[in-house]
Amino acid sequence: MQPATMQALYLDRRVRLRTDLPVPEPAPDEALVRVHLAGVCATDLALVDGYYPFCGVLGHEFVGHIAAATAAGRVGQRVVGEINVGCGQCADCLAGRPTQCGTRTALGIRARDGAFAEYLRLPLANLLPVPDQISDAAAVFTEPLAAALQVLVQRPVGPGERVLVVGAGRLGQLLARVLRLTGADLEVVARHPGQRQLLEDAGVRWVAETAVADATYDLVVEASGGPGGFAIARRAVRRRGTLALKSTYRGELALDLSALVVDEVTLIGSRCGPFAPALRLLAQGLVDPTPLICEQLPLAQGPAALAVARRPGTMKVLIDCGGGARQAAGTTGCG
């Protein structure tokens, strides 16, 4: 039996730990998930800052197990979950693009309580089983790893290409680990010594902002989220090259669209990605995200976890929501 109430990190203008929230009641097509670990993402911090309107339980990166579901065979299964829930009836959903459904909900982001909690609910169809060889500490990266892979879904990369990632934070590090697998000539713009060390450890070449060559990269992925990073990315992409935008920006950015036309640059907005290939890469050990873990705190210290995640140079902060077997956190103490 599940308890009636649970702990969760709740955002209502400001974020606080609540212990009085009812355990969610899943709809017939949904499952109740007991959360093991959850990861803090820049989007969580942006939501706290009021960048998007959201009121409810935060968090969308998680691994857990199915505690209750109408599909009895799946109870107990260790799972990760796709965060977008489409209406199933609009043109986008029917065209197989539920992540772009105009009335979608999104775990911990849009009209759906999230993963910084003991329990969450999601449609069974959103929950993918996690192969045994993937630890909880690695599985919790499935969602951001899928987001990194989305660049390759939208713009496949060949081994003969020159690729630049701008930004070596949480997402930039995952992008580097994924793009490395293509055999492309990859460089990553990294500012902080800790970021550079992580790239070196992963066999990826870093480059200082000032050393980025003009107009030479076939693909540039902007993952810094700042106007400065965008300017570097725009400058670095070759004529008729591709600039993929992985981060959101505050407000509008002035852009010389004429230069974009003259240089025939393709600009790609890129967001959520496919979970299945992310799980395959994790299961095969081709991507190891665990060196990015800086700190792991219990759910009761959730507000402190968000504060740690804000520190410049901090990589991944995990929140232990208590549902998993005790595992070594594997933190590197980076940042």
Added chain:
Amino acid sequence: MQPATMQALYLDRRVRLRTDLPVPEPAPDEALVRVHLAGVCATDLALVDGYYPFCGVLGHEFVGHIAAATAAGRVGQRVVGEINVGCGQCADCLAGRPTQCGTRTALGIRARDGAFAEYLRLPLANLLPVPDQISDAAAVFTEPLAAALQVLVQRPVGPGERVLVVGAGRLGQLLARVLRLTGADLEVVARHPGQRQLLEDAGVRWVAETAVADATYDLVVEASGGPGGFAIARRAVRRRGTLALKSTYRGELALDLSALVVDEVTLIGSRCGPFAPALRLLAQGLVDPTPLICEQLPLAQGPAALAVARRPGTMKVLIDCGGGARQAAGTTGCG
């Protein structure tokens, strides 16, 4: 024998007819072309307005015949010409992208005298023979038709897609005629009665600005060149759709890049295109651009031709440079 001097429309801050210009002397790999007809394009008007720095003979859309060349077999051949001349040695040229060579010259646009003249010179490799079944009046559209086709080079269109062209001016009309061939569900935003009539005559559905549906088009091609047109295009493209930019804009445009990321829109800058398919479509009669001709004036009235091209709603204005057989102009008197 060629004469020693020639007539040409010369831009040097202001544009004027000159009769004292020396006939160009082609380099060993170049040909001397006697121009028959040339077309006035928005880029010519922008150059006159000082939008780009250029000093020299204007004009880049032309049909003519080879008057002199080291390749004697080609003398007399009727030709159109690719306007960009790459250095042949940089990474872009060696990768087969001479139109993106950083030190390229471009006929009547960049460090190379243009086509509003009795004679011009271009590398033989740039000059494509024009099949007999294509009239001069149609062949002069090869360059802008190739530019319209470039959208399909960069983003092929399937027959099941919804496509919107914003703008029904010179380029919008050619885009409509090319995109119509894909079988896609095509609409074109048109303001002026004359533009609408031309679309109807070509079997293309036009739509008023206010009637454009939000976020429903798989591909939107912006060919209006104005911020208003860009706003319509941005609004019309569906999530995860493609927005192709065919026109240049004055100054910078403020753009909500975050919305681009969240909606996963792809923005494509698109400029010059391939001549060979343009000639195939013209030869097969699949595209007939001649209804777009509004007026044809002799080179001696070049300044007047530019003035006519500026009038709102004016389609194509041709300049008769005198080298061709006298043909019926086929003007519709549109505008």
